[in-house]
Amino acid sequence: MATVRPLRAVAPAAVPKPAPVVEPPRRPVGRLPTRPLPAPKKAADLPKRPLPGITLDAGWDKKLARGLVTPDATIDLHGHTLHSAHDLLDGALARSVARGDRVILLVTGKPPRPESERPHARGAIRAAIGDWLAGSRHAGSIAAVRGAHPRHGGQGALYIVLRRLRG
Template sequence: MTKRRLTAEEARAWSRVAKSITPIGPRPDDFDSMISALEAGLPPDPSPATPSPPTRSGAATRMPPPPAPSATPANRGKEKRVKRGKLVVAATFDLHGHTQLSAARALPGFLSGQQAGGARCVLVITGKGRLGEGVLKRNFLAWLETAEARRLVSGYAEAHQRHGGAGAFYVFLRKVQ
């Protein structure tokens, strides 16, 4: 595909537009000096302690297996039962007003207390955050991946709109051993 040339009128219009703007970033000549200044302040790249063993040409290298899933999203059956009202939400824990630290401290106690009481499903309200990915929501999902959570939680699912929608989760607890 060949590019067409600008007409004289288009070239004049482009010239007027180009003169009316101010650059927002460094010029290319400034960019090179910025790179060299950054490289001067960085430590040298660490070299590998042991060289990697040579592989046969054409042989596939083994990739480590992906980590085993921990508290997985719940199967659709449980999620549907809760949304239809067939599986009762035993308790609700609202994280609004909590800081990251206070939420991280309070949540395990709440879940273990509910599990000890025989609850199988609880609702945890994290809030959506300003742009749909709030800090507490992100930290809650990360906490579900920890060993402490795996001991308590069998799965989770995003809540139905009447229970908080994208800002809340049904948490399915394991049976007490």
């Protein structure tokens, strides 16, 4: 290599310097962060019951997923406006809670297909159901909301599982 000479003298290409790596400061091990603790919540601010959707055990989820549960009541919201569907849902939930029903089949209609190109208002009731149930006067009576089995409507329906009445 010592005896080899290049044919032409070529200037080496300028190589940009890498930016210096700045490491974040490390916290000493064994010390707690020094930020202030949040103020404790008042008892009035805490929900009285768990939020809907998180209280079913695995047995209930398996039964619902396999379609082995027979709904005690059915609410069909086809052909309704948002206002009339909300009123119908509220009244039907009140009747079901009073009767002590456990599972309600709520038929909302299938959501619009993702491949549909034209703008349309399909699926407005389906999109509003979660907010309606969470803000309902019956929200404390709802244990969970799950998608329905294909024999009960599949994507176009939901199961509303109500809490057991404590007597």
